[in-house]
Amino acid sequence: MAWRSSTLAYLERHCPAALDHHEAGTPRDREVFQVGIAAHAILDVLCRRQVELGRGVEGDEAAALAQAAAEVLVREGREFDGTPEPPMSPAASAEGRELAVRAWYVYPTQLEDRSEHGLAVDVDWRPVDYSSPRAWWKAAMDIVGPCVGDTRDDEDDGGIGVCVTDYKSAWPTDETELETIQIRGQALVAVAHAERLLGFSPAFVRRRVINLRTLASFEADLVLDEDGEQTLSTWRQDVRLLVAAAESRVGGKRPARPGAHCLGCPFLGRCEDARAHLRGDVLDGDPETIATRYAVVDAMRDMLRDACVALTAEGPVVLDDGVVGHVGRPRRVLVPTAAADLCRAWWKGDEPDPRAVGLVTALEPSVTAAGKVAAALYPRDRSKGAKADRDALIDSLTISRIVARFGIHPTSTE
Numbered sequence: 442m443a444w445r446s447s448t449l450a451y452l453e454r455h456c457p458a459a460l461d462h463h464e465a466g467t468p469r470d471r472e473v474f475q476v477g478i479a480a481h482a483i484l485d486v487l488c489r490r491q492v493e494l495g496r497g498v499e500g501d502e503a504a505a506l507a508q509a510a511a512e513v514l515v516r517e518g519r520e521f522d523g524t525p526e527p528p529m530s531p532a533a534s535a536e537g538r539e540l541a542v543r544a545w546y547v548y549p550t551q552l553e554d555r556s557e558h559g560l561a562v563d564v565d566w567r568p569v570d571y572s573s574p575r576a577w578w579k580a581a582m583d584i585v586g587p588c589v590g591d592t593r594d595d596e597d598d599g600g601i602g603v604c605v606t607d608y609k610s611a612w613p614t615d616e617t618e619l620e621t622i623q624i625r626g627q628a629l630v631a632v633a634h635a636e637r638l639l640g641f642s643p644a645f646v647r648r649r650v651i652n653l654r655t656l657a658s659f660e661a662d663l664v665l666d667e668d669g670e671q672t673l674s675t676w677r678q679d680v681r682l683l684v685a686a687a688e689s690r691v692g693g694k695r696p697a698r699p700g701a702h703c704l705g706c707p708f709l710g711r712c713e714d715a716r717a718h719l720r721g722d723v724l725d726g727d728p729e730t731i732a733t734r735y736a737v738v739d740a741m742r743d744m745l746r747d748a749c750v751a752l753t754a755e756g757p758v759v760l761d762d763g764v765v766g767h768v769g770r771p772r773r774v775l776v777p778t779a780a781a782d783l784c785r786a787w788w789k790g791d792e793p794d795p796r797a798v799g800l801v802t803a804l805e806p807s808v809t810a811a812g813k814v815a816a817a818l819y820p821r822d823r824s825k826g827a828k829a830d831r832d833a834l835i836d837s838l839t840i841s842r843i844v845a846r847f848g849i850h851p852t853s854t855e
């Protein structure tokens with residue numbers, strides 16, 4: 442049986458039962474992932490087109506290609522691993538297009554790169570074709586290609602390596618992603634295929650993760666010397682452990698482990714094992730049971746909040762004792778000139794240094810920060826008029842606006 446790094450990620454990120462849900466085709470909330478799927482598909486089109494043309498694709502040309510790809514997603518949907526998927530919503534496709542274009546401008550691929558490239562190894566980590574019956578571990582790389590070594594700390598040439606790049610559309614994606622078995626597994630497969638892929642033995646393997654939301658990029662190189670080979674050997678053992686966990690079943694099922702990893706699990710809404718923790722007295726049980734229940738409820742709250750934000754976009758849902766959704770509330774916000782006005786107040790009316798104004802503007806002060814400046818300028822114990830001065834300054838810096846606030850708004854009982 443061939444194992445895919447992307448599907449074993451369910452087990453690694455969530456729990457063994459999540460892999461069962463995936464294999465059983467349990468419906469998951471597709472909308473949550475649609476933006477990322479669209480961004481991946483559009484970046485794939487851009488990379489492939491660049492290779493076809495044999496030159497870089499930039500500016501308006503890239504934007505036009507991204508738009509055309511987004512339209513295909515809306516009209517026809519995409520195909521994944523040979524399986525067609527339904528057409529995508531225009532909103533998800535448009536947001537995915539924005540993420541893709543921004544990422545393309547900051548991190549364009551090279552002509553030698555390959556996109557959505559599937560590679561596989563057999564059980565002894567020898568390279569085989571992706572569709573080979575001997576394939577045991579498979580990885581579909583967002584981008585794989587050559588890369589130049591880092592020479593900043595060394596006079597020597599850093600050499601040429603093989604780089605695997607994974608695009609992530611989850612906001613919290615950070616450098617910890619580099620140490621997941623998913624990306625390490627991709628690196629292992631890339632190393633196995635490097636000579637076929639590049640035509641030479643790479644000096645190192647680079648794991649790179651790009652957060653499509655924040656445009657942060659994280660990377661780590663592993664030099665393929667004796668120590669590096671030792672590390673690769675440990676990673677291979679980790680993959681084997683993950684596969685062993687995937688193969689382990691009790692009564693034909695993989696074990697569920699409700700808890701902190703339910704957060705973001707795409708099957709949470711339909712997972713009986715998670716729901717079982719919600720029954721009975723909420724404070725009944727040992728500390729582990731109560732903590733698990735808390736983690737499950739917190740994950741469900743997050744999921745329900747996202748669902749309610751979408752459900753109530755056009756107006757709140759009215760309940761017997763309140764409403765759930767967006768409600769307008771007056772709130773004081775800073776006037777557009779607040780940063781300069783704050784500086785002027787700090788400089789006691791003198792024209793402030795424009796560089797200071799630029800700095801304060803870049804810091805994007807809040808109403809709370811403005812209040813702290815006012816308190817520093819007019820401390821409570823200096824004079825009787827301090828409060829009036831503070832209030833006058835805050836009044837001059839802020840205006841009242843109706844701001845939509847999402848939440849549970851109980852009906853007032855007064």
Ligand code: SF4
Binds near residue numbers: 704706707708709715
């Ligand atoms: S919801 Fe929780 S228990 Fe259920 S499959 Fe996902 S991670 Fe496992």
